Amino acid sequence: MLIAVILTLAVGTYAFRLSGVVLRDRLALPDGVNRLLPMAAAALLAALAVTAALTEAGAFAGFARPSGVLVGAVLAWRRAPFIAVVVAAAATAALLRLLGVP
């Protein structure tokens, strides 16, 4: 049973991954639609980032994580190096938790 669950998940996920790549080639999409695809990906990634920043299992994630992400986002906006963004976000959240912020 466990093997079946893992294999079904693995095959299904791989099918999602591959089918987008193959469909892009086969569908010969009009330019207008092709122009939308990077925007669609940006919307998905932005939604992932924001939901991951704010929520955990469908509820508010607490203050430490969004604060860390906000510090990282401000640094990114100010064109800080990528490593600084990631480290500052993690350090802020870690520090707030150390101080007892949920």
Place this chain on the structure above:
Amino acid sequence: MRTAGRTATPASTPALLRDVGAIGVAIVAIGASFGAVAVAAGLPVVATIAMSALLYAGGAQFMAVGLIAAGSPVAAVFAGLLLNARHLPFGLALGDVLGRRWRDRLLGSHLMTDEATAFALAQPDPAGRRRAFWLAGTVLFLAWNLGTLAGVLLASRVGDPLRLGLDAAFPAGLLALLLPALREPQTRRVALVGAAVAVLVTPLLPAGLPVLLALSGLAVLLLPRRHRERPC
């Protein structure tokens, strides 16, 4: 990411490697946490390692382990697949970034993650996107699987990634990679509306669906606007 996109110059390989490495370190730690959690939940060591190698999707793996441990294997499959459906539009957006040969498509598809997609799309030109995708894809795959292996071996000695604030590192990294694209007004509107929709419906819908509903942000392009831009 100073090196990519924002200045419209492709990132050099060492600069890319440094940036991918920063996320890679965090992924090793989260992978170790997954390995430890899965083994503690009663998953056999081989199944845990196979899951990271074959499924290779962190969110779905944590969710599946939880549901399997709760005795709901069918729910684990449906929830995991719903969570991973976003890879289809990622594949559509990436297209030839993986390469035109079947070997590249078949292998590259397995390496497709949120982060690899974000690193690739942050690059301004096709060659840079391909390099960034393969570099991030390979490094992060190794990081996740090495992390899992370490977690399985060290088990209870693995620390809590929350104490290191790593849960804040991933959203911040994704936002940093998205910023160049978000400086374009149309993309920014689409992404903001999509993200807002996703957050609003997150308390109501099963995981995975809110992020997919972010695609509704594309509807803002239908609104009439005074400054209608037509990028080539």
